[in-house]
Amino acid sequence: MTEPRKPLPRPAPESLPYWEAAAQHRLDMPHCQACDGFWFPPSRTCPHCTSADVDMKTVSGRGKVFSFVIYDRVYHPAFATEVPYAVALVELEEGPRLISNIVGIPAEQVRCDMPVAVVFDDVAENVSVPKFKPL
Amino acid sequence: MEMIEASRDLRDTCAIVGIGNSRLGKVPGVSSLDLIVEAMRNALDDAGLKASDVDGILCRGPDDVYSHHQMVGERLGINAKFSTTVTNGGASQILSVALAVMAIRHGLATTVICGYGRDAWSRTHANEEARVRNETRPPSQLPREFGPEYGYYSAAATHAFGATRHMHLYGTTKDHFGQIAVAFREHALRNPQAQMKKPLTLEEYHAQRSIVRPFGLYDCSLRSDAAGAVIVTSRARAKDLRQPPVVIKGFGTHNNTRGWFADDNMVTTAAKQSGERAYAMAGVGPRDVDTAQIYDCFTYMVLTQLEDYGFCKKGEGGDFVASGALRMDGALPTNTSGGQLSEAHAEGMLQLVEGARQMRHTYAADRQVRDAEIALVSGHGGNQVCHSTLILGRA
Numbered sequence: 104m105t106e107p108r109k110p111l112p113r114p115a116p117e118s119l120p121y122w123e124a125a126a127q128h129r130l131d132m133p134h135c136q137a138c139d140g141f142w143f144p145p146s147r148t149c150p151h152c153t154s155a156d157v158d159m160k161t162v163s164g165r166g167k168v169f170s171f172v173i174y175d176r177v178y179h180p181a182f183a184t185e186v187p188y189a190v191a192l193v194e195l196e197e198g199p200r201l202i203s204n205i206v207g208i209p210a211e212q213v214r215c216d217m218p219v220a221v222v223f224d225d226v227a228e229n230v231s232v233p234k235f236k237p238l
Numbered sequence: 239m240e241m242i243e244a245s246r247d248l249r250d251t252c253a254i255v256g257i258g259n260s261r262l263g264k265v266p267g268v269s270s271l272d273l274i275v276e277a278m279r280n281a282l283d284d285a286g287l288k289a290s291d292v293d294g295i296l297c298r299g300p301d302d303v304y305s306h307h308q309m310v311g312e313r314l315g316i317n318a319k320f321s322t323t324v325t326n327g328g329a330s331q332i333l334s335v336a337l338a339v340m341a342i343r344h345g346l347a348t349t350v351i352c353g354y355g356r357d358a359w360s361r362t363h364a365n366e367e368a369r370v371r372n373e374t375r376p377p378s379q380l381p382r383e384f385g386p387e388y389g390y391y392s393a394a395a396t397h398a399f400g401a402t403r404h405m406h407l408y409g410t411t412k413d414h415f416g417q418i419a420v421a422f423r424e425h426a427l428r429n430p431q432a433q434m435k436k437p438l439t440l441e442e443y444h445a446q447r448s449i450v451r452p453f454g455l456y457d458c459s460l461r462s463d464a465a466g467a468v469i470v471t472s473r474a475r476a477k478d479l480r481q482p483p484v485v486i487k488g489f490g491t492h493n494n495t496r497g498w499f500a501d502d503n504m505v506t507t508a509a510k511q512s513g514e515r516a517y518a519m520a521g522v523g524p525r526d527v528d529t530a531q532i533y534d535c536f537t538y539m540v541l542t543q544l545e546d547y548g549f550c551k552k553g554e555g556g557d558f559v560a561s562g563a564l565r566m567d568g569a570l571p572t573n574t575s576g577g578q579l580s581e582a583h584a585e586g587m588l589q590l591v592e593g594a595r596q597m598r599h600t601y602a603a604d605r606q607v608r609d610a611e612i613a614l615v616s617g618h619g620g621n622q623v624c625h626s627t628l629i630l631g632r633a
């Protein structure tokens with residue numbers, strides 16, 4: 104009997120560059136050449152100015168916790184040994200907000216507006232998931 | 239301003255003339271479509287209409303079926319001049335009524351049936367895996383990345399992000415959320431059809447099993463097999479029908495389609511602009527509202543919508559609910575049938591049903607909001623950012 108495994112991301116075509124960068128422990132965000140804006144999740148039209156002149160750009164990896172929740176209920180058997188765990192909406196310095204886990208501290212110590220920085224969790228061969236730890 | 243002037247032309251032009259609901263709660267062995275048709279049959283009987291009198295069908299879809307409205311029409315045995323499904327989640331039911339009014343005013347239909355329901359209790363209790371996942375959406379509609387790898391599941395968590403942020407900004411407490419759960423449970427105990435039958439105290443609320451903090455079990459709405467339906471027609475036709483017409487005074491919608499996680503959408507919701515439009519169409523304001531039926535998928539969503547609708551200021555929702563305002567004898571009796579937290583959850587459809595029933599003044603004194611002349615009904619859904627508002631009155 105093997106332990107249930109956490110789901111791996113199943114990327115949309117436009118997300119592949121993001122996950123390829125993460126596998127190399129780089130946090131890359133979709134970026135607009137026309138207006139210099141960032142956004143998330145990845146898409147091929149800039150939501151700030153609708154330009155199609157977009158690329159991926161490595162960001163600081165620093166941000167703050169905009170909000171968070173702490174799971175006590177198990178919705179997937181692979182997380183049965185993780186509860187209580189924190190899922191946060193992290194706002195990067197560059198602007199985009201993304202869902203992640205806060206690691207390195209007990210879930211109960213996570214706070215809104217807490218400064219955090221990215222770390223990478225190597226979850227499978229060539230798959231790394233960006234997570235955040237307090238600064 | 240031109241648009242607001244145009245929408246005022248719709249004020250008081252149509253009415254709800256039939257109201258119905260299906261059996262509520264745990265109704266095993268009945269499909270969501272049959273629950274909807276059960277509610278629609280009850281609405282037709284209530285109105286004294288035959289299915290063949292109806293020439294419009296508007297309902298939410300799809301949960302898991304394609305062209306839902308067609309299947310409803312097939313089961314009612316009718317063709318329709320105007321018929322479609324809307325996919326704004328819990329905002330769809332009021333949106334359906336709004337579309338019905340517009341269709342009737344422009345001659346596309348004369349009598350429109352709107353309804354929705356689902357077999358969410360049966361579906362989430364079909365087997366152990368379904369119970370653990372507690373998910374009403376089919377797997378094809380669920381996120382494939384930016385969620386499951388982090389253990390981010392459930393609408394409870396998505397709304398809990400808003401609750402955490404609101405608590406951080408305004409000092410809102412679990413006690414405030416508890417006041418909402420307790421008030422609606424009291425209302426449900428007066429409603430023999432309600433799924434929840436046992437009293438709930440604030441102490442029991444605080445002792446609840448935690449789900450995804452800050453939410454526990456009693457912050458979350460029910461999984462229900464439940465459906466509701468209403469029939470909309472013109473004021474002129476309504477005169478000849480069996481029931482006192484419930485006048486559609488106004489409606490509004492707003493959709494923060496940039497997303498729940500964008501801007502401040504999780505603490506100031508689309509209810510704000512949707513409400514402003516509905517008030518403008520109806521020619522009333524929050525002080526004129528005698529009873530509110532607020533989309534209560536989670537306790538927090540009631541608190542923030544009460545603020546967004548102007549019943550109190552942003553950030554003061556906690557004090558407002560702690561004052562007892564939501565109770566039957568309070569300043570704003572809210573979710574008077576028990577709401578989705580304690581009556582049954584049909585994605586806002588039962589809020590609409592209850593708002594309309596309150597305007598008929600047919601309840602016994604323990605359930606009737608005394609002298610109520612104006613009811614506000616809210617709908618929220620569509621990835622948390624679609625909102626609709628309906629303001630009902632008496633003829």
Ligand SMILES: [Zn+2]
Nearest residue numbers: 135138149152
């Ligand atoms: Zn741009």
